[in-house]
Amino acid sequence: MKVASSLSDLRSTRLSLDGTVGLVPTMGYLHEGHLSLVRQAKAECDHVIVTIFVNPAQFGPNEDLSKYPRDLERDLSLLRPLGVDVVWTPSAEIMYPPGYQTWVEVEALTKGLEGAMRPGHFRGVTTVVSKLFNATQPHKAYFGQKDAQQAAVIRQMTRDLNFPIEIVVCPTQREVDGLAMSSRNKYLNEAERKAATVLFRALSAAKELYEAGERDAEKLRGRMKEVLASEPPAQMQYVSCADYDTLEELDMVKGKTLLSMAVFVGKTRLIDNFVLG
Numbered sequence: 001m002k003v004a005s006s007l008s009d010l011r012s013t014r015l016s017l018d019g020t021v022g023l024v025p026t027m028g029y030l031h032e033g034h035l036s037l038v039r040q041a042k043a044e045c046d047h048v049i050v051t052i053f054v055n056p057a058q059f060g061p062n063e064d065l066s067k068y069p070r071d072l073e074r075d076l077s078l079l080r081p082l083g084v085d086v087v088w089t090p091s092a093e094i095m096y097p098p099g100y101q102t103w104v105e106v107e108a109l110t111k112g113l114e115g116a117m118r119p120g121h122f123r124g125v126t127t128v129v130s131k132l133f134n135a136t137q138p139h140k141a142y143f144g145q146k147d148a149q150q151a152a153v154i155r156q157m158t159r160d161l162n163f164p165i166e167i168v169v170c171p172t173q174r175e176v177d178g179l180a181m182s183s184r185n186k187y188l189n190e191a192e193r194k195a196a197t198v199l200f201r202a203l204s205a206a207k208e209l210y211e212a213g214e215r216d217a218e219k220l221r222g223r224m225k226e227v228l229a230s231e232p233p234a235q236m237q238y239v240s241c242a243d244y245d246t247l248e249e250l251d252m253v254k255g256k257t258l259l260s261m262a263v264f265v266g267k268t269r270l271i272d273n274f275v276l277g
């Protein structure tokens with residue numbers, strides 16, 4: 001497994017790879033969610049490149065950039081047994097050299113949900129992912145359903161900018177009690193960790209209503225709010241029942257639908273979603 005940090009190192013290694021290349025972009029502090037993307041990439045491509053870069057451009061001024069968990073040695077030891085060919089760990093100076101002024105922005109799809117709560121977040125994501133695509137020239141790129149809006153935005157960007165890359169979205173990996181795996185779960189203390197299952201419980205309760213025949217989107221949102229309110233350490237930021245493709249809020253559910261939410265558990269902001277239909 002080649003570990004590259006400079007762009008020239010990455011480029012010369014990339015040129016030496018024959019056949020198809022799968023890219024798994026991450027911010028590191030890897031868990032089973034990330035590793036599931038790597039395994040899928042490995043199963044579908046001749047070579048796998050994993051990038052580890054905590055992207056300052058996608059963090060807001062009051063977000064957790066400086067305390068975002070990092071442990072490169074641990075990450076590398078998790079990736080080695082999976083047969084990863086290349087790990088690229090660029091510095092912020094490589095990705096955003098002094099005087100940097102070029103940004104990639106997806107419009108309508110980034111207005112709601114996470115985009116509404118985290119101004120500038122998706123501009124940071126689409127810019128860095130474009131740069132990772134350019135640098136690594138993959139045939140396929142792997143993203144998690146856990147970040148549903150991100151996956152939708154990347155798909156749109158890839159189409160709009162004619163990147164010759166197939167976007168593969170992989171299922172959300174969960175702990176046994178349903179909590180979606182996330183590097184940010186590390187911030188939770190014991191009581192918060194317990195309370196954090198409320199996201200999964202709220203989504204499950206709304207799904208149950210849906211499976212019993214409920215199609216009124218407001219009722220599904222209401223059910224999620226009710227379950228979240230039953231767990232006081234959890235403070236809802238939003239719940240949504242939206243069209244899967246446009247991410248617009250629905251009145252009535254028909255076709256593929258995204259139930260999603262952002263919830264503060266203590267100071268930690270968690271997101272999760274289910275797909276219906």
Ligand code: AMP
Nearest residue numbers: 026027028033143144146147172173181
């Ligand atoms: P991050 O390091 O949080 O930027 O995540 C890197 C990639 O892993 C993104 O495509 C995420 O959607 C994906 N990912 C994060 N958590 C999970 C999870 N629990 N299950 C599946 N994919 C995940």
